[in-house]
Amino acid sequence: MAAAARHGAFHPLRVTAVDPLTDDSVALTFAVPAELRDVYRYAPGQHITLRRTAEAGEVRRTYSLCGPAPAPGTGGAAELRVGVRLVDGGVFSTYALKELAAGDTVEVMAPAGRFVLEPRPGHFAAIVGGSGITPVLSIASTLLARVPDARFCLIRSDRTTASTMFLEEVADLKDRWPDRFQLVHILSREEQQAGLPSGRLDEERLTRLLPALLPVEAMDGWFLCGPHGLVREAERALRTLGVGRDRVHQEIFHVDTVSGGPDTASGTAPVGSSTAAAPVPARSTVTAKLDGRSGSWPVREGEPLLDAVLRNRADAPYACKGGVCGTCRAFLVRGEVRMDRNFALEPEELDAGYVLACQSHPVTEEVELDFDR
Ligand code: FES
Incomplete structure (x- = not known):
């Protein structure tokens, strides 16, 4: 990857599609010109930063890539696709949902992030909430397409069917790989069939659910993604079930005060600062x-x-x-x-x-x- 691309360089990319996913979310697709395809090559689970310069100033937001990652040895990424959910008062998400159209141009930074599963044989699982499906869709689809005997279990939690992002794309994984892809969809505000109770996915529920679904201790990796609360509950459940920290990867879609308004940004868990409460030198x-x-x-x-x-x-x-x-x-x-x-x-x-x-x-x-x- 070019050094300039690694460090904060943006390139203007053309939007080729704005596809509605739910009432409050869209998928944005960008075309990558041939000379930049290597710069935008990404690993499954990574995100890109989008930049918009408006009258009120510059706004940057990170959004996870949802498409299958380009295979090594191919020409890189010909297109990038991200999922964007509208956040109340969110500067960029409002622009993406209300104004952005195919043919527009957006400045895009090279892919980054370490919430990644490089395809390899094994049995993996993800616990995601809401828009946390976005990077996991890329992880699961890349893994299943590239590694013939790898398996993936997706446990996803959404409020209702209507609010569920990438419903069709996930159903498509189930159709293509019925023996290798397992899906458990829990709706917190909707009655469900198939004996799954509705309600929140919390530590207690996960601690009961996971051993009934999977050989928890034998799993090769766990990917937790979504709101802070859900990721914390899932992490605690896995710890209770004896899963080692080194097999758990997490990314929080945090909604809090970040620069320019409360859009969703992605990141990993709080783990403490290096030297808290230390004195600050005058100069x-x-x-x-x-x-x-x-x-x-x-x-x-x-x-x-x-x-x-x-x-x-x-x-x-x-x-x-x-x-x-x-x-x-x-x-x-x-x-x-x-x-x-x-x-x-x-x-x-x-x-x-x-x-x-x-x-x-x-x-x-x-x-x-x-x-x-
Ligand atoms: S700019 Fe996002 S963590 Fe520093």
């Missing part, structure tokens, strides 16, 4: 390496490291600025930082020395970040 300097070039700049009082870098390097990567998408991940080469919040980095990434630049404040006078690692 500090950040050194950052980005696409092979380094620079050192002062950090203003109270500002996150990302903002100090952005003042001098407009190409620094970011999307949500809210600690959820992970786009601003950087390796902490030197010094110490305190992070406000972290919904994106896994414990292993923190242990390895990665931080979220948008959430990091210097604790030492000198801090060095490497965005290239």
Whole structure:
């Protein structure tokens, strides 16, 4: 992948379709020109960041890719498809649902994210809520198409059938691979047939349900995606059932105060900041390496490291600025930082020395970040 594409570069891509999925969601399809197909090659489960510059300023949002990922050795991604659900007051989602039309152009950053299942033999499962189906649809369809003996179980929770995104696409997986794809659909606000009670999918219910459905401990990987509450409940249920942390992957679709309005952004679970409540030096300097070039700049009082870098390097990567998408991940080469919040980095990434630049404040006078690692 080109270095410029890795670090915050956007390309204008043409929208080729805006397909309604439900009353409040659409799938957007973008055409990728031949010369950029390698840049937009993606792994199943990754997301893209979309940017819109309007009178009120710039808005960036991350949305998960839902299509099967391009196979290695092919020419890359000829098209990108994402699912967008309308969020109350959401700047980008309102634009996507109410204004965007085929033929329009949107600025798109290269795919990113580590909520990924590289296709391999095994038995995998996902527990998703609402729009959390989006990356999992890509994961399941890629796996089933590419690995002949892999199996996938999808446990999805939605309010009603009418509010369920990608209903047809999921039914299609069931039709194509009836022996290898298992679907359990739970509706929280609708009576169901087939003996499944309605109501919320919580820890207690999952702890009872999962062993009846699957050989829980023998599963090769679990993918949890959706609202914070559901992901936490599912994580607790898996822990109760003895599933190791290393087999659980999660991505939270967090709806909270992120820059420019409360659109949905995707990221992984909160795992704590690196050094909470540490004193802040009066003066500090950040050194950052980005696409092979380094620079050192002062950090203003109270500002996150990302903002100090952005003042001098407009190409620094970011999307949500809210600690959820992970786009601003950087390796902490030197010094110490305190992070406000972290919904994106896994414990292993923190242990390895990665931080979220948008959430990091210097604790030492000198801090060095490497965005290239
Ligand atoms: S920009 Fe999204 S986590 Fe920092």
